Amino acid sequence: MKSDKLTLVWKASGYLDAQMIKSFLESYGMQVFTFEESIGSAYGLTTTPLGEVEIYVPNEKAEDAKKYLEEYINNAQED
Numbered sequence: 720m721k722s723d724k725l726t727l728v729w730k731a732s733g734y735l736d737a738q739m740i741k742s743f744l745e746s747y748g749m750q751v752f753t754f755e756e757s758i759g760s761a762y763g764l765t766t767t768p769l770g771e772v773e774i775y776v777p778n779e780k781a782e783d784a785k786k787y788l789e790e791y792i793n794n795a796q797e798d
Contacts (some may be wrong), residue, residue, distance in 0.1 A: 724780035725752060729774040729788060737772035740788070749780050749786055 728744075731737035734755070740753045741751045755772040 722775070724778055725775040726778050726784075727773055728776055728784045730780060731772040731774060734772060737774060740774055743791060744774070744776065744787065749776050749784060750772055751776055757786070 731740055737753050737755070741753060744751045753772050754775065757758050759784040
């Protein structure tokens, strides 16, 4: 997905991971867009590039989103 108004902030391993990250970012009031290959969702792929889901936010929110995701990763590693 190419757009001058959106920035890629995360590549999720499948639909469920993408929905979790999308919900996390939306909880901060961000508008979130996802893009995935249709074959990946049709066959339930999660470990190949066809199973990746790209998560985008508007350019002006990209730095905030990356900061929140970094905190999320750091907190997950502590548990």
